[in-house]
Amino acid sequence: xxxxxxxxxxxxxxxxxxxxxxxxxxxxxxxxxxxxxxxxxxxxxxxxxxxxxxxxxxxxxxxxxxxxxxxxxxxxxxxxxxxxxxxxxxxxxxxxxxxxxxxxxxxxxxxxxxxxxxxxxxxxxxxxxxxxxxxxxxxxxxxxxxxxxxxxxxxxxxxxxxxxxxxxxxxxxxxxxxxxxxxxxxxxxxxxxxxxxxxxxxxxxxxxxxxxxxxxxxxxxxxxxxxxxxxxxxxxxxxxxxxxxxxxxxxxxxxxxxxxxxxxxxxxxxxxxxxxx
Amino acid sequence: xxxxxxxxxxxxxxxxxxxxxxxxxxxxxxxxxxxxxxxxxxxxxxxxxxxxxxxxxxxxxxxxxxxxxxxxxxxxxxxxxxxxxxxxxxxxxxxxxxxxxxxxxxxxxxxxxxxxxxxxxxxxxxxxxxxxxxxxxxxxxxxxxxxxxxxxxxxxxxxxxxxxxxxxxxxxxxxxxxxxxxxxxxxxxxxxxxxxxxxxxxxxxxxxxxxxxxxxxxxxxxxxxxxxxxxxxxxxxxxxxxxxxxxxxxxxxxxxxxxxxxxxxxxxxxxxxxxxxxxxxxxxxxxxxxxxxxxxxxxxxxxxxxxxxxxxxxxxxxxxxxxxxxxxxxxxxxxxxxxxxxxxxxxxxxxxxxxxxxxxxxxxx
Amino acid sequence: xxxxxxxxxxxxxxxxxxxxxxxxxxxxxxxxxxxxxxxxxxxxxxxxxxxxxxxxxxxxxxxxxxxxxxxxxxxxxxxxxxxxxxxxxxxxxxxxxxxxxxxxxxxxxxxxxxxxxxxxxxxxxxxxxxxxxxxxxxxxxxxxxxxxxxxxxxxxxxxxxxxxxxxxxxxxxxxxxxxxxxxxxxxxxxxxxxxxxxxxxxxxxxxxxxxxxxxxxxxxxxxxxxxxxxxxxxxxxxxxxxxxxxxxxxxxxxxxxxxxxxxxxxxxxxxxxxxxxxxxxxxxxxxxxxxxxxxxxxxxxxxxxxxxxxxxxx
Numbered sequence: 040x041x042x043x044x045x046x047x048x049x050x051x052x053x054x055x056x057x058x059x060x061x062x063x064x065x066x067x068x069x070x071x072x073x074x075x076x077x078x079x080x081x082x083x084x085x086x087x088x089x090x091x092x093x094x095x096x097x098x099x100x101x102x103x104x105x106x107x108x109x110x111x112x113x114x115x116x117x118x119x120x121x122x123x124x125x126x127x128x129x130x131x132x133x134x135x136x137x138x139x140x141x142x143x144x145x146x147x148x149x150x151x152x153x154x155x156x157x158x159x160x161x162x163x164x165x166x167x168x169x170x171x172x173x174x175x176x177x178x179x180x181x182x183x184x185x186x187x188x189x190x191x192x193x194x195x196x197x198x199x200x201x202x203x204x205x206x207x208x209x210x211x212x213x214x215x216x217x218x219x220x221x222x223x224x225x226x227x228x229x230x231x232x233x234x235x236x237x238x239x240x241x242x243x244x245x246x247x248x249x250x251x252x253x254x255x256x257x258x259x260x261x262x263x264x265x266x267x268x269x270x271x272x273x274x275x276x277x278x279x280x281x282x283x284x285x286x287x288x289x290x291x292x293x294x295x296x297x298x299x300x301x302x303x304x305x306x307x308x309x310x311x312x313x314x315x316x
Numbered sequence: 317x318x319x320x321x322x323x324x325x326x327x328x329x330x331x332x333x334x335x336x337x338x339x340x341x342x343x344x345x346x347x348x349x350x351x352x353x354x355x356x357x358x359x360x361x362x363x364x365x366x367x368x369x370x371x372x373x374x375x376x377x378x379x380x381x382x383x384x385x386x387x388x389x390x391x392x393x394x395x396x397x398x399x400x401x402x403x404x405x406x407x408x409x410x411x412x413x414x415x416x417x418x419x420x421x422x423x424x425x426x427x428x429x430x431x432x433x434x435x436x437x438x439x440x441x442x443x444x445x446x447x448x449x450x451x452x453x454x455x456x457x458x459x460x461x462x463x464x465x466x467x468x469x470x471x472x473x474x475x476x477x478x479x480x481x482x483x484x485x486x487x488x489x490x491x492x493x494x495x496x497x498x499x500x501x502x503x504x505x506x507x508x509x510x511x512x513x514x515x516x517x518x519x520x521x522x523x524x525x526x527x528x529x530x531x532x533x534x535x536x537x538x539x540x541x542x543x544x545x546x547x548x549x550x551x552x553x554x555x556x557x558x559x560x561x562x563x564x565x566x567x568x569x570x571x572x573x574x575x576x577x578x579x580x581x582x583x584x585x586x587x588x589x590x591x592x593x594x595x596x597x598x599x600x601x602x603x604x605x606x607x608x609x610x611x612x613x614x615x616x617x618x619x620x621x622x623x624x625x626x627x628x629x630x631x632x633x634x635x636x637x638x639x640x641x642x643x644x645x646x647x648x649x650x651x652x653x654x655x656x657x658x659x660x661x662x663x664x665x666x667x668x669x670x671x672x673x674x675x676x677x678x679x680x681x
Numbered sequence: 682x683x684x685x686x687x688x689x690x691x692x693x694x695x696x697x698x699x700x701x702x703x704x705x706x707x708x709x710x711x712x713x714x715x716x717x718x719x720x721x722x723x724x725x726x727x728x729x730x731x732x733x734x735x736x737x738x739x740x741x742x743x744x745x746x747x748x749x750x751x752x753x754x755x756x757x758x759x760x761x762x763x764x765x766x767x768x769x770x771x772x773x774x775x776x777x778x779x780x781x782x783x784x785x786x787x788x789x790x791x792x793x794x795x796x797x798x799x800x801x802x803x804x805x806x807x808x809x810x811x812x813x814x815x816x817x818x819x820x821x822x823x824x825x826x827x828x829x830x831x832x833x834x835x836x837x838x839x840x841x842x843x844x845x846x847x848x849x850x851x852x853x854x855x856x857x858x859x860x861x862x863x864x865x866x867x868x869x870x871x872x873x874x875x876x877x878x879x880x881x882x883x884x885x886x887x888x889x890x891x892x893x894x895x896x897x898x899x900x901x902x903x904x905x906x907x908x909x910x911x912x913x914x915x916x917x918x919x920x921x922x923x924x925x926x927x928x929x930x931x932x933x934x935x936x937x938x939x940x941x942x943x944x945x946x947x948x949x950x951x952x953x954x955x956x957x958x959x960x961x962x963x964x965x966x967x968x969x970x971x972x973x974x975x976x977x978x979x980x981x982x983x984x985x986x987x988x989x990x991x992x993x994x995x
Binding site: 051052054055057058059061062063065066067068069071072075083084085086087088129130132133135136137139140148152154155156157158159160161162163164165166167168169170188189192193196221246249250252253256257266267268270271273274281284285288291292295296298299300303304306307310311312314315316 | 709710712713714716717719720721723724727728730731732734735738793796797799800801802803804806807808809810811812813814815816817818819820821822823824825826827828829830834835836837839840843867870871872875876879880883913914917918921924927928930931934935936948949952953956957962965966968969970972973976977980
């Protein structure tokens, strides 16, 4: 029979193997996509699929030579960062006020904000489309920035609210006793302490905006279309396109994947509206 | 000069009265301790003095200038919080200099003040560390240092020792006493621990349910409590209480009888007491002696004996169920369950009327 | 130093100046209101204006191809929408999709989270690999699955099927909804894993130790300690996933376009086709409102059953 120590070691090895197996299976599509991006189109489409081949950068080169990729990428960048920036300008004061000056209406306001995210986008597709048309916002980055700010605002407010609530009240009282004005309290004490939480919020908002695939598909055509739309255009392509699709996709997803990997723990809070920390 | 005068101070939160009318005077250089059970309002009182809570009614004056409504930063008071409230993102040096920086004081002066305070508190080698790299005791000293550098009129301490382990608590208590001597400053200290109150205070303020029960020096409160609450709160182990009834009142004192039939003559001024009225006898452990059962007027059953080395504290079960603690010599051998006699030193006992008020002692004959 | 300050304040009337506690507090509540208002106002407008317009449009006959006359037709659009041949399929598919993905993501989410809670070599990397799909753009996910993986000739699945001697499946032809469910689950299982994995870490090790001393085996510990602890985060996962799964769009848009027929059309896609492909604003608005009502009902039910926990935490 196995000793207790041996049984434990065996258990760890078995669980570890199982864990790795599950992880590799789940990650496989991404791995395959990255792999395919280094194949030629013929190799990419070959049957059976090839695991070993001579890698080539031709797909990446072709993408970069076609200026349209950069346009799409730039659109994604502008829209994500723009909406996140405006979102933070609105969310930080709101969260500050709700965390430190809680009133009887605070809880219901927060819940109401949550409820605006429950609105299915299709429900307002028509009016938004028509409004955008009338205001000349269709196919503009500005239009997308406005929408993204609105849809991410509730998550940002909730997330920052929970971070602010974790700061012990007496640190701020100590600052007040030390002679800090409300502005000084915020700038010299509150913000430095919560900068980790604020950074995670920014990261989450960027990820959500970058990957957003409803409004970006319906409200843009060519000028303001971000990367989500570019990839979607490969759904009715001409000729062999798998390798190019993989290259475009890898480039489009790489930054967000890395963001996500770096901040996974902190994102949980925002993704669950502060319910899971 | 830092004389604090509080007049009829009241504070309520959402229609609940926390502070119900407090009058208090605190003099320059005094070490005043606010002590009382949880919820008595001592922290609230401190925060009202600091300006962290809004006063509902009443007046607070510092050196004859009213500060009831003044902003906390302008009151020239410094506070040491229970959780220390150090700024986690600043070094020790920055933590201590923050207030002075905000006030725009010249850098050289700030550095001088910070190193002075650091020297007094032995923090010199820690100045560039951040709070998370400090031990509990070190953090507390930084919190104190933060207060010292401002040379405030009054130091406010909100239960500063409650987060420290027992040994550290004793050490810090001594350091605080020493600090008070060195700085010769006025200090207001809030605690629920009456040992801290007894050992640190020049003046103790006992609070209960938003009222002041008694103000006085530690020994005054110990030997002459004005009511049952103060008598039971101050002193550890607790004073023992026996309920009884007045038999008669004369110039020698008040004759009482307690359950079990024992009768005692307590040398206090009976005032308007009538026979048959309910009273309570209070005796401290050091004023009770264990004897053989037949040698004393009162008996009880010995239960647990705690041997502390120099003393032994015996817990005695009485007929009426009221527990008594007796201080016996260190080598006392008490068998669990043994019946013993208890002899009371009535000269040092206390008698409380039905409302709990202490009856004044008769002058010694 | 400070005495003079205090005296000056007394002279000018401490009440009015910003240095008094009372007026500072009053100022604070005014400022705090001003700080929340922009966000609230902005969201209010975002909710009310489009929603009001949707309601208005749903009550008139309005087709972008035939502009001009827009008569009020009452509930006619709703009638047409609900009796449209696509509606039954759309409603059914929506329900089918949401429930399937919920079940798959919760079950696998719990199992994987429990698995990964054990310490083994490379656990950090495993976790990173596990949560990756959630960060991939939906359009990328859809096309990578449709082409590189599920393609009946050159896809990886086809190769695996052939390896085992079976005939490859043409997923999008034979099991279109199944394919969509596979794709959407692949994205959301990591979401569940991420949340549940994090929640597992707040599970007190001491509780498990006490249970082991009481004689509990791993299954008993899972059932009596781990699972109850995860009930709250599971509720959160279900709530949030439901909100988003009701509106799945990009995956369908980029792979099947709703077909074949109405096989993969859910409500969101149905309304989209009516709005932006058929340009029937009236009907699409009616549909949109129906979608909002359904979402509200779902949210109401969920909040009733589990939502209390969300705000209790603070």
